[in-house]
Amino acid sequence: MGFVKRKGTKATKFLPTDFQSIQEGFLAKVNKVVNEENVPDSLFINWDQTGCHMVPGGEWTMEEKGTAQVSITGLDDKRQITVLLAVTKSGCLLPPQVIYAGKTERCLPKGVCSPDG
Structure with missing residues (x-):
């Protein structure tokens, strides 16, 4: 039939040209705060969603074989x-927090009002 296994095409990701200097500056700021404030390594948390x-x-x-897109x-x-x-x-991986969106009573805790906004 003329079909072959192909990966879908998409835009490529790239790092900024000054990534190394950005990384070094960030780590220097982190170490300065940790050392000045005497924060224990177990209380310094890095998170992302x-x-x-x-x-x-x-x-x-x-x-089909030869298809460009x-x-x-x-x-x-x-x-x-x-x-x-x-x-x-200190290297301790914390349990993941899963956040679900919802607007029905089944999704939201009872008796809790969220601020308008």
Whole structure:
């Protein structure tokens, strides 16, 4: 049939040209605060959040041999949950925090009012 396994095409990611100096400056600031304030390594926490797809999909499909652009249905699906990952300076990985969005009573705790905004 003329089909071969192909990976979907997408934009490439890149680091800034001055990444090394940015990294060194950040680490110098962190070490200065930790040393001046006498913060224990176990209380210095670095965290980040990422979106996790609720419906996982792959980047591979079957496409005709020689095709320049390979589109995959479902790669633009935006349904996600937010996962917060954290690690202490001492190297302890903290349990992940999973954040679900919702607007119904089943999603929100009872008796708690959130601020408008």
